[in-house]
Amino acid sequence: MRALARAITMVERRDAEVRELQQALRDRVQTPYVVGFTGAPGTGKSTLVDALVARLRARERSVAVIATDPNSPFSGGAILGDRIRMQRHALDPKVFIRSMGARGHLGGLSLAAREAIRLLGAFGFDPVILETVGVGQSELEVAAVADTTVVVLTPNLGDGVQMIKAGILEIADIFVVNKADLEGHQRVASELRSMLSLAPKSQDKAWKQPIIATSATRQEGIEELWAAIESHRKHREAGGRAQAHAEQRLKDETAEVVAELARQRAREALADGGALAERLREDGTPYGVAEEILRQLG
Numbered sequence: 001m002r003a004l005a006r007a008i009t010m011v012e013r014r015d016a017e018v019r020e021l022q023q024a025l026r027d028r029v030q031t032p033y034v035v036g037f038t039g040a041p042g043t044g045k046s047t048l049v050d051a052l053v054a055r056l057r058a059r060e061r062s063v064a065v066i067a068t069d070p071n072s073p074f075s076g077g078a079i080l081g082d083r084i085r086m087q088r089h090a091l092d093p094k095v096f097i098r099s100m101g102a103r104g105h106l107g108g109l110s111l112a113a114r115e116a117i118r119l120l121g122a123f124g125f126d127p128v129i130l131e132t133v134g135v136g137q138s139e140l141e142v143a144a145v146a147d148t149t150v151v152v153l154t155p156n157l158g159d160g161v162q163m164i165k166a167g168i169l170e171i172a173d174i175f176v177v178n179k180a181d182l183e184g185h186q187r188v189a190s191e192l193r194s195m196l197s198l199a200p201k202s203q204d205k206a207w208k209q210p211i212i213a214t215s216a217t218r219q220e221g222i223e224e225l226w227a228a229i230e231s232h233r234k235h236r237e238a239g240g241r242a243q244a245h246a247e248q249r250l251k252d253e254t255a256e257v258v259a260e261l262a263r264q265r266a267r268e269a270l271a272d273g274g275a276l277a278e279r280l281r282e283d284g285t286p287y288g289v290a291e292e293i294l295r296q297l298g
């Protein structure tokens, strides 16, 4: 656990040794199944994940949870602790829980999360659950990393499903309407159902997004949720879809690594006192200098 925690810290710091570590672990890596949870603040994502972890542990699965907070520059666990309602698993060696801050992170959340997932796989954790608050671009980043994306909604949606943020319907593989114990639950679920039946939103045309009702605090609907996740996994694995996704993901990740390396080199090239910093001051616009940096990179 300590080695893993340290390795993930190296990933977060973009420590150059990470590359060696990843290379050394290459043969041990069993890519874990990644389930992403996203949704507005307070919809009950952490409570749901906690219930799911308990369910997986009852079946002897080793499970890791990465909770990200796109608004927080902090990471490491303690500071985000109150966002993660999973303290009861804190002493279980088969449960690894970690929070990661995303702001100010070169390459964004997804690059660090992907590397962390690979490390978790090498240490035998499967599945890995990602929890992120659906603000900004974070839910799109989670969907890019997760094999199955669960979007969590609640009855207190104001004007009903009209309030659902644009773009979030498309990334969902599974909808959860949590807080089924509260008033208005049926209405949100049925509005969502009719909206999806009029205009199916799934990017994968062959997959019909299920809507699962849960009450995380009462531990209700958790079995159904896991069954839906399993059935999405089987769907993806059928017909080689998972393989194609994995290849696409590696391409995306490579493009991000290129962008990040280039960004680092650009910052070095633009260091104060250098010729390019001087020219940039004269130009007053970025393009000429940017092209010069790309030429030097080439």
Ligand SMILES: Nc1nc2c(ncn2[C@@H]2O[C@H](COP(=O)(O)OP(=O)(O)OP(=O)(O)O)[C@@H](O)[C@H]2O)c(=O)[nH]1
Pocket: 040, 041, 042, 043, 044, 045, 046, 047, 048, 083, 085, 133, 178, 179, 180, 181, 182, 214, 215, 216, 217, 218
């Ligand atoms: N009534 C009811 N309350 C719930 C349910 N699930 C979660 N809550 C409550 O909703 C509040 C927020 O729960 P969290 O699990 O922290 O929600 P979250 O989505 O992880 O919140 P952020 O990480 O801050 O975005 C807590 O007070 C929970 O006890 C539920 O099924 N029913």
Ligand SMILES: [Mg+2]
Pocket: 045, 046, 047, 083, 084, 085, 131
């Ligand atoms: Mg939470």
